[in-house]
Amino acid sequence: MNNKVAYAEVEQDDNNENIFPFCPVCGKATMELDEEENGKVTGCKHLEFIYVQEVNEFEYKSDQFKDRFNSIDFDEFELDNLKTTLETIGYTNSLLALEVTTNSIACGPSAFTSVFGFNYTN
Ligand SMILES: [Zn+2]
Numbered sequence: 183m184n185n186k187v188a189y190a191e192v193e194q195d196d197n198n199e200n201i202f203p204f205c206p207v208c209g210k211a212t213m214e215l216d217e218e219e220n221g222k223v224t225g226c227k228h229l230e231f232i233y234v235q236e237v238n239e240f241e242y243k244s245d246q247f248k249d250r251f252n253s254i255d256f257d258e259f260e261l262d263n264l265k266t267t268l269e270t271i272g273y274t275n276s277l278l279a280l281e282v283t284t285n286s287i288a289c290g291p292s293a294f295t296s297v298f299g300f301n302y303t304n
Pocket of ligand 1: 205
C-alpha cells in the first residue's frame with residue numbers, strides 16, 4: 183500500500199486565459215477570474231486546499247483540511263515542506279497535490295507558484 187501523497191509539479195505560461203487547473207476527479211474549475219481579474223475560488227467537493235507561495239498562505243481550505251492543519255505549527259510551514267506536512271497530518275495517496283508554476287512576462291519575467299490539493303475520497 184502506498185501511503186505517500188501524490189505530488190506533481192507542472193509549469194505553464196500565462197496566456198491570459200484560465201490559468202487555474204480543473205479538478206481531475208469531476209472536471210470542475212478550481213478558480214475563475216471575475217470582472218476585475220481577481221481569482222475567485224469555485225472549487226468542488228474534491229478540492230482540499232489552494233496554497234499560494236507568494237503570500238505563504240492558503241487561499242482555500244476545506245473543513246477537513248482546516249481540522250488537520252490546525253494540529254501543526256504554521257510557523258514551520260513553507261512550500262518546501264508542503265508534501266511532508268501533508269503526510270504528517272494524515273494524507274495519503276488519495277490526495278493529489280498539483281504544484282503549478284505560472285510564468286508571466288507582463289511586467290518583466292516572473293513566475294508564481296500555487297499548489298492545488300485534490301482529495302479523491304471526498
Ligand atoms: Zn471535483
